[in-house]
Amino acid sequence: MLTVLHALEAQLRAAMERAFPDAAAAAQAAGQPLDPQLAPASKPEFGDFQANGALPLAKPLGQPPRAIATAIVEQLAADPAFLQLCDVPQIAGPGFINLTLRPERLEAELQARLGDPRLGVPRVDAAGAARPLPPVIVDFSSPNIAKEMHVGHLRSTIIGDALARVLEFRGHPVLRLNHVGDWGTQFGMLITHLKQVAPEALTTADAVDLGDLVAFYRQAKARFDDDEAFQTSSREEVVKLQGGDPVSLKAWGLLCDQSRREFQKIYDRLDIRLSERGESFYNPYLEGVVADLDASGLLVTDDGARCVFLEGVTGKDGKPLPVIVQKSDGGFNYATTDLAAIRYRFGAVPDGDGARRVIYVTDAGQASHFAGVFQVARRAGWIPAGARLEHVPFGLVQGEDGKKLKTRAGDTVRLRDLLDEAVERAEADLRRRLAEEDRSEDEAFIVQVATTVGLAAVKYADLSTNRITNYQFSFDRMLALTGNTAPYLLYAVVRIAGIARKAGADSEAGAVHFSEPQEWALVRELLKLDGVIAEVEEELLPNRLCTYLFELSQVFNRFYDQVPVLKAEEPASSWAWGCWAFPPWSGCDGRGVVAAVPHAPGPPHAPATP
RNA sequence: GGGGCUGUAGCUCAGCCGGAUAGAGCGACGGUUUCCUAAACCGUAGGUCGUGGGUUCGAGUCCCGCCAGCCCCGCCA
Structure with a gap:
């Protein structure tokens, strides 16, 4: 009913201007035009809409708010266009104007929607857009290659997909980008480790299965943390990879393919589409980012690292905090990649996506990271006027004990296991109810319903609370x-x-x-x-x-x-x-x-x- | 130490640009019902909106202080 709302708003404003021309002119001159404060009625008995705009006028006009409301209503009652939409308004309480739509108007509105596949929701490109709209980018999910998707990826994946769907429904071209972790130090570690313990994994597809790969990754990480020689060779391996060494690249490609297939199984179950564009995609642009920052005078070398110092963000010593874009060893880090991504996404086609809205769906813990990166991008002039760059944060997934969700053994919960359990529980519950009521259904039906209900429950439970707060995961509640x-x-x-x-x-x-x-x-x-x-x-x-x-x-x-x-x-x-x-x-x-x-x-x- | 987020009914949570008596659901208690369905519908009880100030005609909502919890804070992502 947005069109009705907008029409009413205009009519109310006009009524206010006719009732109080001097005040309206003064308000206009002050750059604060009179606002009818039209909103959906807070309770059904107040009608469909309420206008609260009379109340703030009481003081400047020196009149009781109900008298002001009465004057506005008199003007409305003289407006035939208004009377086609609404009955004569009621004044209630201290001076609220309650509006009730005429029944035939509601019928007409509904009639127009029956059979409308868009359900009365207009497309953003409806008004004969000659040129294609710029894409909206939703960056979500983003698991790491060589790891399994776990509960930490749940919210980003589900929330990101939901937002993308809403934007698509409105007619925006949406780029659903999966910014997978497929680059950087972690790969150096893994490849170095595999060379020593399972070299076949680097040359033959699927030589080891993903579970083993995850174990290898853990071992590699452990070695990296306390073996200097290993650290050095890992860093060398990263340099080789980033330099385009064919052997390293092949190994990297195999590992990525394998992970990708596993991710896809999860996405298929959840009915989620994503375009993979990992961190590696931005590798060719990293140097340009640093050069650009240097050229705009933002870059400072500090302690051997090249960084941009933030405005308004200070550390323990009270000095500005840096965003490091090139480490003292010459390597780039994730901030550099994120900056390169921003620059590319807002950049003009064909050297960029030409986006005008970029949305990051990541956990709230990264808020300060994104605030810093966004500030640098803004100061570097990479964000076009009128474009929107938004971090969409969400809280942690907690168990029913209020702590971070873990398995009984204390491990991270794998997404696959979590979805399995939801479906299993839905099935057990369905079978129990069927037995209780002495009904029988065929197996296909039971499996169908259990799968539908189980997966939907996981998604819906996540989406139905305000994303910003931590989210308490409970199979019992979501399956109720x-x-x-x-x-x-x-x-x-x-x-x-x-x-x-x-x-x-x-x-x-x-x-x-x-x-x-x-x-x-x-x-x-x-x-x-x-x-x-x-x-x-x-x-x-x-x-x-x-x-x-x-x-x-x-x-x-x-x-x-x-x-x-x-x-x-x-x-x-x-x-x-x-x-x-x-x-x-x-x-x-x-x-x-x-x-x-x-x-x-x-x-x-x-x-x-x- | 600095920064961010959160604090609303026993529990899980809504609460839009500041607007009328702060709302749901679950659980509890009581009632009704089934044309359709993978069972629902109606009612009752339950509140110091963490706390103290401030702004305002009006504050859960905005501002300041304090308390509690969680998260982040230079070369990992």
């Missing part, structure tokens, strides 16, 4: 059938699909007309989607969308509980089962709005034959 959980949402989806199937509904709903209170509740809820999507696109908070979907599910359940749509003879509720064509569940089958919404089984778009 009630409350703000994936199983509850999926139940609503299945229920809607079931009714549609039973009704043999086709989506050719005729003119809609509502009577029941629960119908109106549903209509109003359905019309909120465009506002929610706009908010998520701006704030990058997927939990807002989850809250909406949960509330929508509740309204649907209430509706089906209280309105016997399949029994109704009157067409009053006939559109209701047609709603299956509408709701944002289209995300359920992974094609639509968000990953927030779990993978549903047979999408209602293809109803099974009764």
